[in-house]
Amino acid sequence: MVKEAIPPITTQASSTGQPKPGVHPSGNLAVKCIKCKELLYGRDWEKNLKVCPRCNYHFKLTAQERIDLLADPGSFMEIDADIISVDPLGFVSRSQVYATKLDDERRNSGMNEAVVAGYAAIESLPLALAVMDFRFIGGSMGSVVGEKITRIIELGIERSIPVLISSASGGARMQEGFYSLMQMAKTSAALAKLGEARIPFFSLLTDPTTGGVTASFAMLGDITFAEPGALICFTGPRVIEQFMHIKLPEGTVNSEFALQHGMIDAIVHRRDLRQTLARLLRLYAPGEGR
Amino acid sequence: MAYDLEFEKPLADLEKRIHTLQRRSEHLKPDEQTQLKKIEQDLLHRTGEIYKNLTAWQTVQVARHEDRPYAADYIRLMCDDFFELHGDRSFGVDHAIMAGPAKLDGQTVITVCHQKGRGMKEKQFHNFGLPHPEGYRKAARVMQQAEKFGLPIICLIDTSGASPALPDEERGQAEAIASNLYLMSRLRVPIIAAVIGEGGSGGALAISLADRILMLEYSIYTVASPEAAASILWRDNSFAPQAAEAMRISARELMALDLIDEVVPEPLGGAHQDHSLAAGNLKVTLLKHLAELKQYPVDELLEQRYQKFRAIGKFGRAS
Numbered sequence: 001m002v003k004e005a006i007p008p009i010t011t012q013a014s015s016t017g018q019p020k021p022g023v024h025p026s027g028n029l030a031v032k033c034i035k036c037k038e039l040l041y042g043r044d045w046e047k048n049l050k051v052c053p054r055c056n057y058h059f060k061l062t063a064q065e066r067i068d069l070l071a072d073p074g075s076f077m078e079i080d081a082d083i084i085s086v087d088p089l090g091f092v093s094r095s096q097v098y099a100t101k102l103d104d105e106r107r108n109s110g111m112n113e114a115v116v117a118g119y120a121a122i123e124s125l126p127l128a129l130a131v132m133d134f135r136f137i138g139g140s141m142g143s144v145v146g147e148k149i150t151r152i153i154e155l156g157i158e159r160s161i162p163v164l165i166s167s168a169s170g171g172a173r174m175q176e177g178f179y180s181l182m183q184m185a186k187t188s189a190a191l192a193k194l195g196e197a198r199i200p201f202f203s204l205l206t207d208p209t210t211g212g213v214t215a216s217f218a219m220l221g222d223i224t225f226a227e228p229g230a231l232i233c234f235t236g237p238r239v240i241e242q243f244m245h246i247k248l249p250e251g252t253v254n255s256e257f258a259l260q261h262g263m264i265d266a267i268v269h270r271r272d273l274r275q276t277l278a279r280l281l282r283l284y285a286p287g288e289g290r
Numbered sequence: 291m292a293y294d295l296e297f298e299k300p301l302a303d304l305e306k307r308i309h310t311l312q313r314r315s316e317h318l319k320p321d322e323q324t325q326l327k328k329i330e331q332d333l334l335h336r337t338g339e340i341y342k343n344l345t346a347w348q349t350v351q352v353a354r355h356e357d358r359p360y361a362a363d364y365i366r367l368m369c370d371d372f373f374e375l376h377g378d379r380s381f382g383v384d385h386a387i388m389a390g391p392a393k394l395d396g397q398t399v400i401t402v403c404h405q406k407g408r409g410m411k412e413k414q415f416h417n418f419g420l421p422h423p424e425g426y427r428k429a430a431r432v433m434q435q436a437e438k439f440g441l442p443i444i445c446l447i448d449t450s451g452a453s454p455a456l457p458d459e460e461r462g463q464a465e466a467i468a469s470n471l472y473l474m475s476r477l478r479v480p481i482i483a484a485v486i487g488e489g490g491s492g493g494a495l496a497i498s499l500a501d502r503i504l505m506l507e508y509s510i511y512t513v514a515s516p517e518a519a520a521s522i523l524w525r526d527n528s529f530a531p532q533a534a535e536a537m538r539i540s541a542r543e544l545m546a547l548d549l550i551d552e553v554v555p556e557p558l559g560g561a562h563q564d565h566s567l568a569a570g571n572l573k574v575t576l577l578k579h580l581a582e583l584k585q586y587p588v589d590e591l592l593e594q595r596y597q598k599f600r601a602i603g604k605f606g607r608a609s
Binding site: 081082083084085086088089091092093094112143144146147150172174175176177178179180181182183184185186188189190191192193195196211212214215216217218219220233234235239240243244246248252253257261262263 | 452454455456458459460461462463464465467468469471472473475476491492495496499511512513514518519522523524525529532533536537538539544547549595596599600602603604605606607608
């Protein structure tokens with residue numbers, strides 16, 4: 001485990017009395033920790049940014065919660081909100097039609113797709129931000145996720161502003177076949193263009209970041225960091241177990257594993273994320289280099 | 291010829307009858323000789339018919355056929371010289387990826403291929419064509435060399451996927467694949483990728499971000515292996531044939547969706563029936579695309595490559 005030598009987040013609440021960055025109350029009275037099974041008071045849990053105070057388990061956040069946590073209040077301006085997935089292959093599995101599944105997911109999640117993207121500012125420093133949401137078909141990457149990620153990178157190039165992508169994904173969306181696979185190529189190619197323009201890309205890995213997302217933009221950060229205890233891998237633990245005929249101890253391939261093996265730069269506690277990003281935005285600010 | 295796949299049973303039966311007759315060739319009665327000719331023609335006809343209408347799952351079986359030419363076979367049959375380069379200069383050597391310079395029709399090209407190996411010993415040596423991170427990093431090293439010397443890159447794709455073991459995670463399988471995509475998108479030399487057998491997910495893509503994507507007629511390109519897709523979406527990997535069908539993985543279907551550049555025809559009954567002919571077809575197609583790509587100024591080539599992948603994706607607008 002890494003100890004981050006950063007003090008807890010101290011938000012400079014704007015004078016207008018806007019909400020502070022953080023997780024806003026949902027009215028949940030009590031929540032059980034998925035990992036240690038501790039019963040937590042809803043308000044304490046939310047105040048603690050949905051991190052279990054006992055075992056430090058970082059609950060998954062929705063895209064909106066993560067934006068509220070990271071961005072200056074009121075700074076986020078969503079783009080491409082209305083792009084939606086279609087069913088390019090007419091995919092049917094177990095008598096489930098992908099087109100119908102998409103309709104259901106949209107209705108149940110209240111989201112159009114597994115990523116929300118737009119302009120944002122962190123401590124008044126502008127950036128292009130995309131946040132994935134695991135609730136929408138496991139955060140899987142199909143045409144729309146690939147397109148929105150690519151557009152946010154291109155926005156970074158156009159406006160010369162840093163790009164931050166917060167990943168949470170089970171990998172490629174199989175229902176879109178080849179189209180999904182090629183989103184890995186598309187997003188990585190866009191990042192190569194961003195790199196040529198000498199604009200920094202910050203990659204934040206959250207639980208879980210796996211498969212085709214890890215093997216494309218998520219692992220291409222100039223600075224790559226993760227929340228503690230997040231599942232981070234190319235191949236999921238169950239597949240590794242089947243392939244090697246072994247049993248993996250719980251949490252074998254996670255943030256700590258990735259750090260230990262030199263795959264990421266840092267593990268950052270949720271309460272320190274915003275300030276860490278602000279520091280990085282200043283350290284890599286345009287004009288610092290030549 | 292040998293017909294050993296399940297759906298080839300009618301062909302195998304015809305072949306057996308031909309062999310029986312041929313064994314007595316000197317003692318055949320005139321009507322038996324006519325019969326032999328007729329069965330031989332019938333075999334060709336039926337082979338054509340069956341192969342014209344392969345299901346997705348049958349195509350998978352052909353793409354994975356043991357006797358199908360592997361990258362090393364194509365290199366040997368297409369190229370005049372090949373010098374294999376080893377090692378990623380950082381961790382180790384990986385025989386699932388074979389790379390190095392070769393002469394193709396008199397010009398030096400850099401080849402980067404998956405190699406599966408035939409027979410148990412070879413397969414183990416090549417890790418069944420499942421590359422480790424060091425294989426992808428060797429590919430990166432060799433492709434950067436291609437750029438340095440202005441040599442075009444030919445990639446032959448044939449893997450069921452990147453190696454999914456714990457040591458591969460330790461050495462950064464995801465990072466190795468991602469870095470290759472990043473690198474290949476900006477390499478200032480022409481790149482052609484040809485899927486010769488299995489194009490298995492990220493492990494295949496990692497050396498196939500190219501100006502042209504070709505597929506042999508009975509090769510496949512999948513986002514996940516049909517077995518993996520079946521076990522996730524059908525919760526039962528015995529539904530692999532259904533998954534194969536649903537994902538549209540054959541060369542013909544991907545061509546129809548305008549997602550690849552050309553389908554390279556295979557010999558009657560598949561590439562495994564005639565390695566030389568299969569290699570001949572591939573060589574002609576590679577040379578044609580190579581000549582075309584060489585005409586573009588490098589910056590235009592790169593912009594076209596970017597736009598090629600930029601354009602892939604289907605979506606709509608919420609009403």
